[in-house]
Amino acid sequence: MTYDRLVCANCAAPVNEGRCPVCRANRVRLQQQDEGPFGGLNPVALIALLVMLIGAMALLAHQTA
Template identity: 60%
Template sequence: MTCDRLVCANCSGPVREGRCSVCRAYRARLQESGPLATLSPATLLGLLVALAALVMLTQSVVTA
């Protein structure tokens, strides 16, 4: 998840701007969560499908 569209309940501003301490804390927590946390669900699904296709391809090459 990214903080591009999140609105802070404390200051009603975009979280990406970091107007208050709550915004800044949440933005910092999102940045610490790792590289896969910033990917959208569609991108993760695409990576999973690509991985499954790669596994199927390698199995067919090994058995041939």
């Protein structure tokens, strides 16, 4: 999730502007979530990667049987 479109319930300003302590805390939290190994990928890309991995495992299992 990106924080560029989120609106703070505390001050009714965009979260990315960081006007109040709640906005700043949520902005930092969301930035830390993006730092993970798959943080930059969107959910569709992650699902596609998972499907490809399952397909490769099935192909490998079929060849060894």
